[in-house]
Amino acid sequence: MSARPDAEGVQSADYWSRTRRPLTCLVFLAPLLAAYEAGVLWLGGRDADAIRNGADYWMRNALESLGLNSPWLLPGMIVVGLLVWHIARQETWRVSPSVLGGMLAESLLFAFALVVVGQLEDSAMRHLRAGVPAALAPERLAPLAVMYVGAGVYEEVLFRLCLLPLCFGLFRAGGLGHRPATALAIVATSLAFSLAHYVGPAGESFRLFTFWFRTLAGILFAALFVLRGFGITVGAHATYDLIVGLLLSSAAG
Secondary structure, X not given: OOOOOOOOOOOHHHHHHHOOOHHHHHHHHHHHHHHHHHHHHXXXXXXXXXXXXXXXXXXXXXXXXXXXXOOOXXXXXXXXXXXXXXXXXXXXXXXXXXXXXXXXXHHHHHHHHHHHHHHOOHHHHHHHOOOOOOOOOHHHHHHHHHHHHHHHHHHHHHHHHHHHHHHHHHHHHOOOOHHHHHHHHHHHHHHHHHHHHHOOOOOOOOOHHHHHHHHHHHHHHHHHHHXXXXXXXXXXXXXXXXXXXXXXXXXXX
16 A cells, blocks of 8 residues: 555655655746746736737737636636646645655656757757747846746646636547557647647647657646646746757857
8 A cells, every 4th residue: 555645755656656746746836937927017017918928918908808808817817727626636835845856856857858859859849939039138037937937837728727627528428449549648648738839829830840840848737737746847948948948048149
């Protein structure tokens, strides 16, 4: 029998389950969510939408179309949703700092692994940096960092936390087994994730290579979500975007 959830220490089998708990994920991503929302309001001011992540902007527009336009409604819904999920699972309210440290380490590991995949092809990195100036002006660093953190949070909320279970449920209702439904949901949401980068006035020009690379990234993030949970997926996504969007782009300049 595995160790009790409130036992001292983190045994390996227990760690894998703890990282997937909604409350643990909420505590882990709370600093990212707070930093993004505060950064948007501080740097954006009256034009905050200009530096919002696309997924964040789309979800806020959907809420506004329903007459719900509070700036804190969407992050509040994320917090409440994870808390309700946690209560429904009837799990302990204890969050282990060592588990959070392990989640941070995993996020960094998976982010760097994806960077290495991109670096295997020089053309991949050139295309991925096409929308970012080669030499980043200092005043652009903070807004870009905020946008990349927002991408890690809100793209995962939209495509993995919301759409992936929805697609899985639809495929299951259509008669598919658990594994085929999971695989098809991962592919479908990863294609949507990639296409979203070319939609709207701020979207990039469509390039086949970047489309397939982002689809692969979406599959990896979706697999992380299924296997390692929401928190680690957000951490890996945000870290990857910061590395590619800021560090590698600045080095190229």
